[in-house]
Amino acid sequence: MNQELISNKINHLIQRKIISGASWSFISEGKSENYYAGVMGAYSPFSEMKIKERLFYDLASLTKVIGTTTRILQLIDDGTLNFTTNVNKIIPDFSHLEITIGDLLLHRGGFPADFLTKEKELLTPDFLYTYFRNYPVREAASTVYSDIGFLLLGLIIQAVDNCSLEQSFQKNIFRPLGMRDTSYFLLNPERALPTEQTLERGTIQGTVHDSKAYKMNTEIGSAGLFSTLEDINLFVSAYLANDDRLFHQALFAKVKSTEVAGRTYGWEQKRGCNGPYLFHTGFTGTSIGMNLEEKIGFVLLTNRIHPSRDEKGFIKARAALYTNYF
Numbered sequence: 001m002n003q004e005l006i007s008n009k010i011n012h013l014i015q016r017k018i019i020s021g022a023s024w025s026f027i028s029e030g031k032s033e034n035y036y037a038g039v040m041g042a043y044s045p046f047s048e049m050k051i052k053e054r055l056f057y058d059l060a061s062l063t064k065v066i067g068t069t070t071r072i073l074q075l076i077d078d079g080t081l082n083f084t085t086n087v088n089k090i091i092p093d094f095s096h097l098e099i100t101i102g103d104l105l106l107h108r109g110g111f112p113a114d115f116l117t118k119e120k121e122l123l124t125p126d127f128l129y130t131y132f133r134n135y136p137v138r139e140a141a142s143t144v145y146s147d148i149g150f151l152l153l154g155l156i157i158q159a160v161d162n163c164s165l166e167q168s169f170q171k172n173i174f175r176p177l178g179m180r181d182t183s184y185f186l187l188n189p190e191r192a193l194p195t196e197q198t199l200e201r202g203t204i205q206g207t208v209h210d211s212k213a214y215k216m217n218t219e220i221g222s223a224g225l226f227s228t229l230e231d232i233n234l235f236v237s238a239y240l241a242n243d244d245r246l247f248h249q250a251l252f253a254k255v256k257s258t259e260v261a262g263r264t265y266g267w268e269q270k271r272g273c274n275g276p277y278l279f280h281t282g283f284t285g286t287s288i289g290m291n292l293e294e295k296i297g298f299v300l301l302t303n304r305i306h307p308s309r310d311e312k313g314f315i316k317a318r319a320a321l322y323t324n325y326f
Contacts, residue, residue: 014038019302021051023229027297032233056192057301059225060282067169068221069266077247104149105265110141111148123215143261147222154221165219176245182227184219193303236297272326289322
């Protein structure tokens with residue numbers, strides 16, 4: 001499916017009010033074609049505010065690949081870590097956690113998808129450390145997409161880099177790539193698209209939507225980054241170019257060639273009309289796809305959960321867009 005047809009289908013989703021608006025791009029050969037359509041939200045004042053350049057999206061789980069996975073792979077690239085490094089070698093307090101860095105990147109660490117409701121109510125940084133100190137040892141784990149595993153990867157980055165995730169990602173990823181709009185913290189929250197409206201928090205705009213990040217009030221490895229279409233294009237362009245500001249050629253090849261239960265390190269391995277592509281989404285309505293062989297990328301950013309997370313058909317439609325494009 002060509003770019004014009006993809007764009008027409010996105011505009012149709014907006015016309016049908018499946019989503020209020022979207023920012024999207026097609027990336028190849030270091031260049032991007034950017035598109036903006038619709039409005040920032042379903043009701044006033046957002047319904048009178050057009051989607052435009054450099055608006056901030058809550059990336060939700062795209063944090064896992066843009067930030068956490070990338071930094072872990074950099075640490076593997078420079079020899080600080082290895083795919084087979086055990087967690088307890090990095091954080092001795094978690095002495096019983098013999099799962100490896102590779103297990104966590106492949107979502108095979110033995111953790112559930114998320115905390116139980118009761119655990120979420122108790123969630124603080126101290127609780128998180130207690131959870132990992134006491135979590136039972138798991139051996140042969142199946143693949144379970146897990147926020148908890150990426151919370152642990154975030155703690156590993158902090159332990160190795162001896163700084164916050166914001167500081168680590170800025171120094172090692174965002175500033176080298178010129179991603180000046182990507183951060184856990186917004187200086188201009190009014191430029192952020194709203195996400196969900198809840199009884200507890202009202203209209204969420206410019207603060208993190210993810211409940212774990214919100215309750216812990218700190219940077220975490222599974223969610224929390226904000227960014228713009230323009231910044232994400234820089235990240236995708238670097239990935240497609242095997243840019244050594246991220247990591248070296250051998251590691252790009254490792255990510256590209258690995259597939260375990262439909263996943264590679266950090267990413268999903270999907271198959272489109274013309275071959276495999278890397279894919280990841282965020283709960284708020286964000287997504288990235290990259291065909292590393294053809295050197296093409298497709299980014300689609302929405303705030304599909306505004307004003308509520310009621311699913312109107314967007315997720316199925318989005319999957320079809322990516323499959324048909326790649």
